Amino acid sequence: MQIKILVTSDIHGYMYPTTYLKRHENQDIGFAKCASVIENVRKNSASEDLVLVIDNGDFIQGSALVDFLFRKGNYQVKELVQAENIIKYDAAILGNHEFNYGRKYQEKINSYRKHPILCANILDDDSKPYMGKAYEIFEEKGVRVAILGLTTQYIPHWETQENIHGLYFKSAVQTAKEYIPRLRKIADIVIVAYHGGFEANENGVATEELTGENEAYELSKIAGIDALITGHQHRKIATFYNEIPVIQPGYAGEVVGAIELEYKDSVITKKTAKLLSTRGIDPNNTVINLLESDNKDTEEWLDKSVGVLDKGFKLTDVASARLHGHPFIDLMNYFVREATGVEIVASSIFNNQQPGFAQMVTMRDIKANYPFSNTFAVLEVTGKDLLAALEQTAMYWDEEEGRIVVATKNGRQRIPDFNYDVYGGIDYTINVSQPQGKRITNLCYQGHKIVPEDTLKIGLSKYRAMGGGDYQMFDASKIISESEFEVSEVIVQVLTQNKKISPKNLPKNDYNVLL
Template identity: 40%
Template structure:
């Protein structure tokens, strides 16, 4: 007797429900509403289905930001939708903590499905955060499937410490070694749903990133006996039809553009079920009309969010728009200077750093709304003033300077380390309050050829106070020189709110730029 089980997985939805881009309200081929139409079609055709969300669900768009900050008395809209779609479980992702533990706990309480993560535990008791390390689902035939939830252990390097107080993040591989053997005794099939990605090339096994423990997918497949299927995420990659050491792996991208599908054929033998075949594929949601039930459920939340987004905040006199993201990163511009000025004003410091988070940022036109602010500053970051040495500053600038590479045709490109497996434009910082030059003719680690503060050379051993976002202050983005440094001041207000308040207070802002930093290109290749 044979039976086929179908696993459908979403990951890294990041609050995207409707098929649109909030910065412009233009149509886009993405969102949970389209993925929901696909999921309903497939589940209606197939018996024996398991539906999992693999994390980073409740944060990422103005819709979820508005809910978290201004409408949190209502049920979490992302939970509302997963309840409607009858998801079997969700895994805790790193961005689930961004709005604080109380809102996450509320969202878990509102869910009709369990939230899984075996390696996120309370420090005192060692118990899983929400008491659910795994799920076991029984099918009509008697076949049992176990799903173990795991989350990238790197969260303390990014998250606001107040949001994860009293919580420990254990090594995902060691946790799997503990749980998987026990689950093999309880179930016929063991699936690990891991909000993390791959640290090595799937085919060759060669490292593709610094082995920090952020991603351990390859290690899980190689070192943990008994895993049949590994569902992954976090890196926003599209991975299908792959196996590592006999483990079927898949990763369904981001924003609901694809749904992962794993098909497992089992055969009953001597009272138990054995896996006889496995295959994985990505199902594109492109071409599907948004599910009407999802549209109806999200409508009250969306209406409030859109009204909030269109609120006028202030006026810009001059040019603060972005036409070319690369040009914005190659020279000081009014938009980046404005964000740094907001940060310095809030913190009372003379030095600041920030980033242009992605290539969709358009900057500010003459009339600024909340839509403009949250479209350019897309993360719910807060600020910290960190005391660092001049040596730390130089190392941080060298880290940013490695963002650039020279192409053979004499153009500037993005270092693959900042673009593969996913874009990491947010890890290139631009500073204000100091003067510096990045010389692309120099090798990595030697590109900062000028570095001064108030006209004097920055002293390696002197101390400087710098305001930066909480992600960077914790060492996020491989800025290890900041980790563990003294926090002089904590500003627990979202930067987007600080920007709105800055504009509201002044009404009109003059677009200005002091050109305090530059990227120097080799003259022979201009």
């Protein structure tokens, strides 16, 4: 008997094969293509096989389509969930981004779903699983398979208190150790589906949790687990850890994860882990047709003009912009300043594909440059906190043969692009030739040297203000205010109110990266 576990994860609302960066894309991504891959596996499986399909979280937030549906109000999500139900999931796991639009929105979506949502380690006031179920048992020809759902415990570091009030977040490892012995008594096969990923040690090897955000490697060491599903990090992983198959199926529907277990005479005789690509696959027509009207409205909304800028805000060399500064960064910091009313602000260039802004700005341009549902917040911090944050962001750089390069560690980038912040409203220098932790020099505000005892107000994205990106010097206790509007709405408001913003009119700071 073959047991096939098919997994989507981190779909993030990408139902169509498009990134929405431009019209008429046909990319090798999207839920509709995943649906076709899953349908093909089902058709080609033997009648005695058990095929289980799991979504591993972060389904409802992320793309321009789901952002548009949320903005329409009145929770108009029926077609979205009807499209999801086409796959006939056996279960889904709660992801951290499921909370972004609020509990009422999440619960409305769940009311249309035809499959259970599993999460054992997010508990309500009665210490019971918030979603009602910790696990599900599936039986085929006398073989019982248990799926235990777990979610990263790090959600309180990112999410607003309003969206998680009354919920308690336990370690996934601690929770698994409580459930696995019980499940082994009632099931023949136990699979853990965890919306979280892997930390890595200094040698780049997956290891026990370092922050608590990603506990997958520790999970893989727990006796009694036959297979491990992971997500959250948007990586493509199909491998074995501690002799159990492990998958992580990427981002936005680029692949479907597949774990296959051969089961004979009460023993698993063979295990495989692989990724099934959506490349060249035709999307599921039923999904496409269900969401056709919503997708058309989304495209029209994205093409709506919202303002005009002067020349100079296009990004043609992102690496140079991070290294030397750029009017685009000044502009993003200007938006933060307008939303928060404070002088010291910070922003990031999230990835190397960000286009910057042309003179005529549309909603599509805004979403391309700021794709997240986020707000701005004001932190009250000490000079010591600010220096620590700058030293952390300075770890992005390294020196190689007399050149400044992006730092790597065991073949991986040390600091992700979206965690490299450029500050406005202060003057500072990053001296890459100095040891990490001692790189920031000439740190001044309004002509005065910043000292550890200073009290400062700084404007940041809510994600960073909550400590996102492992900026442990920041946290919710230091937030003193938050902007009312999401970042994209702030950008629209500023562009509408300012007829023409020019690079030469934006505040500048003395920002240098040198050897």
